Amino acid sequence: MEILPCTSCGRLFNYIRGERICPNCQKMLEDKFVEVKKYIRENPNADIKTVAEEMDVTVRQIHRWIREERLVFSDDSPIGIPCESCGVSIKTGRFCDKCRSNLAAGLKDAAGVNVPKTMAERPKRKTDNRMRFLDN
Numbered sequence: 478m479e480i481l482p483c484t485s486c487g488r489l490f491n492y493i494r495g496e497r498i499c500p501n502c503q504k505m506l507e508d509k510f511v512e513v514k515k516y517i518r519e520n521p522n523a524d525i526k527t528v529a530e531e532m533d534v535t536v537r538q539i540h541r542w543i544r545e546e547r548l549v550f551s552d553d554s555p556i557g558i559p560c561e562s563c564g565v566s567i568k569t570g571r572f573c574d575k576c577r578s579n580l581a582a583g584l585k586d587a588a589g590v591n592v593p594k595t596m597a598e599r600p601k602r603k604t605d606n607r608m609r610f611l612d613n
Contacts, residue, residue: 509534510542517548524555546570 481492483499490499542548549569557566562576
């Protein structure tokens with residue numbers, strides 16, 4: 478546990494983990510998130526700049542909430558952020574579906590996990606060592 482100044486208000490607080498903001502500023506930020514989410518539900522066609530201006534929050538904070546998958550937008554919404562890998566516009570998260578599946582496949586290959594895709598590729602089990610039940 479460290480004593481650090483809050484990056485938002487500058488007050489000292491006991492930092493344990495997470496963002497480097499004090500509990501009071503965290504509460505205010507969480508309240509602001511609820512307001513922004515409500516505003517977006519009521520105004521589904523608003524863009525990020527309009528939401529930021531109306532709700533008195535930075536565009537950077539809205540992007541952070543989108544990357545954390547706390548804010549999700551419909552397909553017809555003008556709000557979108559670029560995929561961190563290929564740059565295609567996405568509505569939530571950090572990566573598009575294609576890049577996410579490529580990343581997962583790459584991680585499986587790196588870990589040496591080979592998951593058979595079809596039943597024919599799966600190894601045959603030995604039937605000798607299986608538990609058997611008697612029918613009454």
